[in-house]
Amino acid sequence: MPTRATSELPAAGFSALGLPDTTLAALTALGYEEPTPIQRAAIPPLLAGRDVLAQAATGTGKTAAFALPLLANLRPNAAPRERTSALVLVPTRELAMQVAEAIYRYGQASGAVALPIYGGAPMEGQIRSLKRGVDVVIATPGRALDHIRRKTVFLANLTTVVLDEADEMLDMGFAEDLEAILAATPAEKQVALFSATLAPRIAAIARTHLRDPEVIKIDAEKVKAGAIAKVRQVAYIVGRAHKTAALGRILDVEQPTSAIVFCRTRNEVDEVSETLKAQGYGAEALHGGLSQDQRDRVMKRFRAKGAELLVATDVAARGLDVQHVSHVVNYDVPSASDAYVHRIGRTGRAGRSGVAITLAEPREHRMLRNFERATGRPIETLPLPTVADLKARRVEAAQDALREVLREGGLESWRGLVAPLASEFDPLDIAAAAVKQAARALGNEEEAAEIPAATVRPERHPAREREADRKERKAAKPAARGAVVRGKGDTMAKLYVGAGRKLKVRPGDIVGAIANETGLEGTRIGTITVFDRHSIVEVPEGSADGIVAALSVATIKGKKVQVRRDRAG
Numbered sequence: 113m114p115t116r117a118t119s120e121l122p123a124a125g126f127s128a129l130g131l132p133d134t135t136l137a138a139l140t141a142l143g144y145e146e147p148t149p150i151q152r153a154a155i156p157p158l159l160a161g162r163d164v165l166a167q168a169a170t171g172t173g174k175t176a177a178f179a180l181p182l183l184a185n186l187r188p189n190a191a192p193r194e195r196t197s198a199l200v201l202v203p204t205r206e207l208a209m210q211v212a213e214a215i216y217r218y219g220q221a222s223g224a225v226a227l228p229i230y231g232g233a234p235m236e237g238q239i240r241s242l243k244r245g246v247d248v249v250i251a252t253p254g255r256a257l258d259h260i261r262r263k264t265v266f267l268a269n270l271t272t273v274v275l276d277e278a279d280e281m282l283d284m285g286f287a288e289d290l291e292a293i294l295a296a297t298p299a300e301k302q303v304a305l306f307s308a309t310l311a312p313r314i315a316a317i318a319r320t321h322l323r324d325p326e327v328i329k330i331d332a333e334k335v336k337a338g339a340i341a342k343v344r345q346v347a348y349i350v351g352r353a354h355k356t357a358a359l360g361r362i363l364d365v366e367q368p369t370s371a372i373v374f375c376r377t378r379n380e381v382d383e384v385s386e387t388l389k390a391q392g393y394g395a396e397a398l399h400g401g402l403s404q405d406q407r408d409r410v411m412k413r414f415r416a417k418g419a420e421l422l423v424a425t426d427v428a429a430r431g432l433d434v435q436h437v438s439h440v441v442n443y444d445v446p447s448a449s450d451a452y453v454h455r456i457g458r459t460g461r462a463g464r465s466g467v468a469i470t471l472a473e474p475r476e477h478r479m480l481r482n483f484e485r486a487t488g489r490p491i492e493t494l495p496l497p498t499v500a501d502l503k504a505r506r507v508e509a510a511q512d513a514l515r516e517v518l519r520e521g522g523l524e525s526w527r528g529l530v531a532p533l534a535s536e537f538d539p540l541d542i543a544a545a546a547v548k549q550a551a552r553a554l555g556n557e558e559e560a561a562e563i564p565a566a567t568v569r570p571e572r573h574p575a576r577e578r579e580a581d582r583k584e585r586k587a588a589k590p591a592a593r594g595a596v597v598r599g600k601g602d603t604m605a606k607l608y609v610g611a612g613r614k615l616k617v618r619p620g621d622i623v624g625a626i627a628n629e630t631g632l633e634g635t636r637i638g639t640i641t642v643f644d645r646h647s648i649v650e651v652p653e654g655s656a657d658g659i660v661a662a663l664s665v666a667t668i669k670g671k672k673v674q675v676r677r678d679r680a681g
């Protein structure tokens with residue numbers, strides 16, 4: 113059944129959660145159509161004042177899950193210094209800025225003031241801003257403690273503390289800082305803990321600091337492998353700023369016959385479809401803001417192959433009767449494994465093969481692991497197509513097109529046109545000139561630029577960065593000799609690296625590549641065994657996917673090499 117056309121749809125899913133009207137209006141303006149699973153599960157208990165323990169990685173919509181309820185609890189009439197009602201603790205400066213930006217977007221209409229405070233930035237500016245009055249302070253633990261000790265942040269009126277990416281904060285050695293910060297907050301408060309894993313040490317924090325929490329785990333049921341057996345799943349890691357360029361490049365190389373490109377929001381559907389149209393694609397936009405008539409027209413054009421690309425939100429694509437598409441592209445990672453499985457099920461139907469492509473931002477690489485678990489099949493992380501790949505693809509396409517024209521025949525009159533040139537020039541040159549002229553007319557001569565590769569680099573607290581760098585330098589040596597040095601208690605995964613002795617690869621090259629690309633300390637890399645054409649390297653399980661993603665866009669001995677989880681291990 114087609115989804116209803118709806119101007120009332122956008123906020124509908126959110127308004128059922130009990131959010132205030134100003135917040136609902138902000139979400140509609142941002143083009144959000146429905147809450148993600150973590151938002152559906154976490155917002156009502158948080159609004160009701162309950163503690164929450166939630167398993168959610170970046171990409172699930174977790175930020176809005178804790179930020180939206182915070183906006184319902186502001187105290188705008190308090191004296192500026194006493195106004196702070198929420199403290200959000202995050203592992204990195206980058207995340208502090210992202211969360212502050214999200215709260216600003218959601219809370220602009222409510223007049224909410226959010227301030228990120230992190231190490232490495234001057235204290236004075238932060239102190240001045242805090243004095244002026246801040247509703248939500250988003251801080252890295254070290255800097256939060258600094259402000260608490262100097263009494264430059266006032267926490268007595270806090271109603272909520274959020275621990276965001278708690279597992280990363282512990283990984284970075286912030287456990288003691290967290291304890292000290294929590295001890296400085298009022299005893300009566302709401303605590304929300306978000307973490308990609310609910311490992312025992314997270315459970316331990318929860319036991320001490322959370323009271324009768326609502327425990328939220330969004331686990332997908334594993335799908336039957338048969339359902340998506342013929343879908344090849346690939347992913348590209350790409351920074352937000354380069355996503356549109358990357359999408360265009362991938363489509364140019366993949367040349368889908370018909371594809372659905374999924375985006376998170378209406379606004380993004382509009383932007384992406386406009387950009388693709390400008391690049392010469394037949395692209396149609398489909399989202400919940402369109403009337404039934406508009407949708408029908410869009411679908412008619414897509415089915416009649418008048419457009420090869422349908423750019424859609426999940427809500428709009430739900431219930432669409434599209435028999436088969438060659439490609440499903442996740443322009444944004446879906447917010448849960450279920451949505452991923454549902455999206456990619458639209459290709460590879462009826463025993464045909466299909467390709468599912470996911471663009472993931474560096475911080476979202478964990479989601480890929482969840483999708484692999486849900487589908488029981490690997491997702492291959494590929495380097496972005498280079499300009500050379502694009503050129504090769506264009507050459508292939510041009511050759512295919514010429515072959516077709518040659519097979520069609522009926523070239524007699526055209527032969528007459530070029531025959532007089534044959535006495536002056538070589539026939540191959542004449543053909544080459546004709547193709548060059550055709551390419552010029554199509555604008556295919558334009559020089560394309562390389563898209564910068566993104567790497568999955570866990571960011572660090574600046575103070576710890578120096579320490580980690582020192583450790584890395586110390587560690588590089590023993591590991592380079594192939595010694596087994598591993599972090600205490602790490603479960604190790606084996607990675608296959610497609611370069612070995614024939615390329616004169618030594619263990620040190622692999623340690624160097626991993627350390628440079630991911631920031632993982634050398635001490636945490638296990639045995640490295642170099643074979644003739646490949647190498648096997650042991651790395652901590654939790655970092656394995658990040659390393660695969662990072663190395664697949666990096667070079668070893670100046671060469672791009674295949675890196676994946678070792679199938680034997």
Ligand code: AMP
Pocket residue numbers: 143144145146147148151169170171172173174175176376377
């Ligand atoms: P997060 O997992 O919090 O990093 O969020 C991932 C991205 O999803 C962010 O870019 C959000 O703006 C976006 N987002 C969060 N919730 C929704 C929603 N309900 N609908 C559409 N986009 C969303």
